[in-house]
Amino acid sequence: MLRNTHAYLLLVFATLLLASCGGSDAPTEESEFAPYDNRAEVAQYYADHPDFFRFKTRSDLPTDLQWQDGSELPEIGSPDAKKGGMETIRLQDFPRTLRILGPDSNGSFRPWLLDYTTMALGHRHPDLMDYFPGLATKWAVDREAKTIYVELDPLATWSDGVPITADDYLFMFWMHRSSYITAPWYTNWYSTQYTNITKYDDHLISISTVSEKPDIDSKALELRPLPRHFYQEVGPDYLERYQWRFPPTTSPYLIEPGDLKKGRSIQMTRNTEWWAKDKKHFRYRFNVDKMNFIVIRDTAKVFEAFKRGDIDQFAMNLAEYWYEKLPNDDADVANGYIHKKLFFNQRPRPPYGLWINTAQPLLDDQNVRLGLQYATNWDLVIETFFRGDSDRLNTANDGYGPFTASHIKARPFDINQAQEAFARAGFTERGPNGILMREDGTRLAFTISSGYESLKDVLTILKEEAAKAGLEYRVEVLDGTSGWKKVQEKKHEIHFAAFGYSLELYPRFWETYHSDNAYDKAFLDNGEINPARQIKTQTNNLETLAIPEMDRLIDAYRASPDADEMIALAHEMSDLHHDYASFVPGFYNGFFRIGHWRWVNYPANFSHKHASNHLQYFLHWIDEDERSATMDARNQGRAFDPVIESFEQHRSR
Amino acid sequence: MRLTLTPQTRKKLTRFKQIKVGYFSFLALAALSLLLCLAELWVNSRALVVKYEGNLYFPTYGAIIPGSSFGLGYEYETNYRDLQQRLAGSDENWVVLPPVPYNPFENDAQGGILRPTPPDIDRGHYLGTDTTGRDILARLVYGTRTALLFALAFMVSVYVIGIVIGCSMGYFGGAFDLIFQRFIEIWSNVPFLYMVIIVFSIIPIESSIAARVIILLVVMVLFSWTSMTYYMRTETYKEKSRDYVMAARVLGAGTMRIIFKHILPNVLATLVTFMPFTIVSAIAAVTALDFLGFGLPVPTPSLGELLKQGTGNLRTAPWIVISAFTTLVLLLTIVTFIGEAIRESFDPKKYTLYR
Numbered sequence A: 001m002l003r004n005t006h007a008y009l010l011l012v013f014a015t016l017l018l019a020s021c022g023g024s025d026a027p028t029e030e031s032e033f034a035p036y037d038n039r040a041e042v043a044q045y046y047a048d049h050p051d052f053f054r055f056k057t058r059s060d061l062p063t064d065l066q067w068q069d070g071s072e073l074p075e076i077g078s079p080d081a082k083k084g085g086m087e088t089i090r091l092q093d094f095p096r097t098l099r100i101l102g103p104d105s106n107g108s109f110r111p112w113l114l115d116y117t118t119m120a121l122g123h124r125h126p127d128l129m130d131y132f133p134g135l136a137t138k139w140a141v142d143r144e145a146k147t148i149y150v151e152l153d154p155l156a157t158w159s160d161g162v163p164i165t166a167d168d169y170l171f172m173f174w175m176h177r178s179s180y181i182t183a184p185w186y187t188n189w190y191s192t193q194y195t196n197i198t199k200y201d202d203h204l205i206s207i208s209t210v211s212e213k214p215d216i217d218s219k220a221l222e223l224r225p226l227p228r229h230f231y232q233e234v235g236p237d238y239l240e241r242y243q244w245r246f247p248p249t250t251s252p253y254l255i256e257p258g259d260l261k262k263g264r265s266i267q268m269t270r271n272t273e274w275w276a277k278d279k280k281h282f283r284y285r286f287n288v289d290k291m292n293f294i295v296i297r298d299t300a301k302v303f304e305a306f307k308r309g310d311i312d313q314f315a316m317n318l319a320e321y322w323y324e325k326l327p328n329d330d331a332d333v334a335n336g337y338i339h340k341k342l343f344f345n346q347r348p349r350p351p352y353g354l355w356i357n358t359a360q361p362l363l364d365d366q367n368v369r370l371g372l373q374y375a376t377n378w379d380l381v382i383e384t385f386f387r388g389d390s391d392r393l394n395t396a397n398d399g400y401g402p403f404t405a406s407h408i409k410a411r412p413f414d415i416n417q418a419q420e421a422f423a424r425a426g427f428t429e430r431g432p433n434g435i436l437m438r439e440d441g442t443r444l445a446f447t448i449s450s451g452y453e454s455l456k457d458v459l460t461i462l463k464e465e466a467a468k469a470g471l472e473y474r475v476e477v478l479d480g481t482s483g484w485k486k487v488q489e490k491k492h493e494i495h496f497a498a499f500g501y502s503l504e505l506y507p508r509f510w511e512t513y514h515s516d517n518a519y520d521k522a523f524l525d526n527g528e529i530n531p532a533r534q535i536k537t538q539t540n541n542l543e544t545l546a547i548p549e550m551d552r553l554i555d556a557y558r559a560s561p562d563a564d565e566m567i568a569l570a571h572e573m574s575d576l577h578h579d580y581a582s583f584v585p586g587f588y589n590g591f592f593r594i595g596h597w598r599w600v601n602y603p604a605n606f607s608h609k610h611a612s613n614h615l616q617y618f619l620h621w622i623d624e625d626e627r628s629a630t631m632d633a634r635n636q637g638r639a640f641d642p643v644i645e646s647f648e649q650h651r652s653r
Numbered sequence B: 001m002r003l004t005l006t007p008q009t010r011k012k013l014t015r016f017k018q019i020k021v022g023y024f025s026f027l028a029l030a031a032l033s034l035l036l037c038l039a040e041l042w043v044n045s046r047a048l049v050v051k052y053e054g055n056l057y058f059p060t061y062g063a064i065i066p067g068s069s070f071g072l073g074y075e076y077e078t079n080y081r082d083l084q085q086r087l088a089g090s091d092e093n094w095v096v097l098p099p100v101p102y103n104p105f106e107n108d109a110q111g112g113i114l115r116p117t118p119p120d121i122d123r124g125h126y127l128g129t130d131t132t133g134r135d136i137l138a139r140l141v142y143g144t145r146t147a148l149l150f151a152l153a154f155m156v157s158v159y160v161i162g163i164v165i166g167c168s169m170g171y172f173g174g175a176f177d178l179i180f181q182r183f184i185e186i187w188s189n190v191p192f193l194y195m196v197i198i199v200f201s202i203i204p205i206e207s208s209i210a211a212r213v214i215i216l217l218v219v220m221v222l223f224s225w226t227s228m229t230y231y232m233r234t235e236t237y238k239e240k241s242r243d244y245v246m247a248a249r250v251l252g253a254g255t256m257r258i259i260f261k262h263i264l265p266n267v268l269a270t271l272v273t274f275m276p277f278t279i280v281s282a283i284a285a286v287t288a289l290d291f292l293g294f295g296l297p298v299p300t301p302s303l304g305e306l307l308k309q310g311t312g313n314l315r316t317a318p319w320i321v322i323s324a325f326t327t328l329v330l331l332l333t334i335v336t337f338i339g340e341a342i343r344e345s346f347d348p349k350k351y352t353l354y355r
Helices: A002-025 A039-048 A110-115 A166-177 A184-192 A216-221 A299-308 A319-325 A366-375 A378-385 A415-424 A453-468 A480-488 A548-559 A563-580 A624-636 B007-018 B020-037 B080-087 B136-172 B174-187 B192-201 B209-222 B226-240 B243-250 B255-292 B303-312 B318-345
Strands: A053-055 A086-091 A122-124 A131-133 A136-142 A147-152 A194-201 A204-209 A265-270 A290-295 A313-315 A338-344 A353-356 A445-450 A472-477 A494-497 A583-585 A591-597 A644-647 B049-052 B055-057 B094-096
Touching (some): A039 A166, A136 A216, A166 A184, A166 A194, A166 A204, A184 A194, A204 A216, A299 B303, A366 A415, A366 A453, A445 A453, A445 A480, A453 A472, A453 A494, A548 A563, B007 B020, B020 B136, B049 B080, B136 B226, B174 B226, B192 B255, B209 B255, B226 B255, B243 B255, B303 B318
Parallel strands (some): A053 A194, A086 A290, A338 A644, A445 A472
Antiparallel strands (some): A122 A131, A136 A147, A265 A290, A313 A591, A338 A591, B049 B055
């Protein structure tokens, strides 16, 4: 009897232990943190910055404004789209936070929380680049005053039903400028790029920017408000307090309580009460009722899940999948269960390439970097790994039309030129294993790190080829999140990565090349290098590039109102960057291609000119009846017509 | 040192030879080890012998010979397959290539495309190529060699630590024994695989491949030596109370002498029977770590990495997983057979001196 009790106690203890482990994400958030209210602090901040936050009345509005509303722009998506269904989407890593600001927030889940789903005042039309209305009903640009007037949609509400008013925009500026969020980029952007926000009444605001740019309207229209009533508790503990809170949002998709299983899955449910569901440019999009995100690390496993029908769509930009694993004669394709679609697009190209950290020893030597340019055989990668489908990237800012310096050509793989450059840096003798050495025995060896597990073979090709030029690349393949963390902490030597650039008229240079993002005070006031400078982490200047001349050009570029002048400056900066050789341009895909099951439907034109991927604009819809019909047919061996389509209406080459 | 075998040992060896499965497995493993030691001679992109302009070259070992030495006009390592084709038809100059003329790192893009290709005897890819066109046989051979060497080093280290601490615990007993037992109980509950993953993920990447392998070894040893101590401790306890130990002590032998000269040879039987199984677990562990991506750095050839590629391409390139899986199964089976045979032939129920 005694023994039994003992066992029973142990069991209870074990259960308690398990319960306390498993339920750790359950405890009420309120009890975990002390109450906090920043309303007084925010009001005080407004009062302390009277030039920035202004309060006027409608009668103060200029009368000669030319209002526009973008309502004439064509609709997006297809009127055939049906709402409903559930789509399963793969995540490579579980997001480290649900915050959209602060450390770790810029991960691969952010598009679903913010970029793809939430509404801005206006959005660029994916075919025409002009703005169609989102949270705004109309807007007017006063170029001389560098000010945009925006009439807010009075119907707009947060997902919890609270109306979206001018105060949410004032608050957006406060929060982004606050040091609590630990997001230096945003703090800088909202502090330096804007000079004023004026509230005329609850649904009329004006926003003034620091400089008159060709796309001055985008500065205001792409702003996304923050729900002031939700962020009332933002304070010194913002990072922890908001780590896993899902905010009221303008997005059609919500994470409902209990739908976030840490480390495993997240479900997002379509908000059937979404205020914008009948708006012209939104009504045929966001069709899927439920998005079920599951974590599968290994791309090969994702493909197997897709082939089983567990995952609805699969991006096949890699030749390995498009040609080998799902060839046109694959049974599922030939019988019409899985459709293959290839779509050519036009947009800023993600700069896939090698980002050289010029703050590292040896890599601060221009000749070494030049040698790396010639010793890196991207052409072979494109030819053998991508099977000629991709093209060589020539600059870090390709795809921006006239702003791209198209006269610059990336340096080709050339062993002799590489060796000459290395020799100028003192690497003249080949060691016993063929790697160049300096006389003091320093070897010419660098680590290429990357968070792209599916592209690791690219790096082994580069490694093998570089050895011919006497250069050793050590390859370090990390998982996505750790790879990104490594570059954000600037601990890399050379990193293979790309930024996903949003659809903009012209490229940005400040983020990636300005010394402000390389060091804390890179130069002394007299222009000399500050001997005590510290590398600045958590910025996009992955090359730790700090050149006074570049700073000057960037400042001029940021201040210029004239498109032609900006183009000239962009070309000059691209030339400078090319000469500095701190980025080895890799490749870009002028297309995207996917495989999807038959029950996934797309508009007749498949996608829009400037789309970057198939999911971005939520054009597809899922037919659950077809899902069961397709699976039944597949089990019984009945075939459909195969669908393999190529959409070349926007092909540029 | 004289190699005299006691009658007991000789009996055990005879018994081992009589167990055919174990004995032939042992011979096979010995032959395999020899082949693997000489892997550079039969699986290599470097030629065995090159005769060029009257000079003989033996490129297999040593520094690289740049292409310019053979009039190829480049400073990096000679492509000997290419050289052989160029020199074909010439009597003066010739190249002898190894049977498998590929090293485990080179990407052989057939038709200008990198993809797994099925076994192709004419081209010298006897087991086909992996996803980036590297020869699977070459990667298997070098991967297995690394795994075996690793396992051997692992076994030796674990045993040295295990024997020293285990024997001391058994021999000294008392507080020393008590403290170490508790320590080992705690230590052995640290999850080994997780510790390896954690420690290995913080090793700086700048360290060379050899250094990384050694660190991996040290970490694995650090968390695996405990199991051996228990066996050694009980065995030593048992032997310590035997008359011959008493006699040795009476004759004035020191502690070290008693442990290593008198006790150790008598507990060796236990030790020997465990050896093959330690090797099996070491190979399995290092393969598992590679499979999970925490083992040897890219692009070191390894069984785990091949298995991972194979499982990722089950449908399109089954030859990858078949090769890797068969090798692993054969290797582990052979070693296990040897282990079983040793265990049986060393069974103290049949051949112990003291009953």
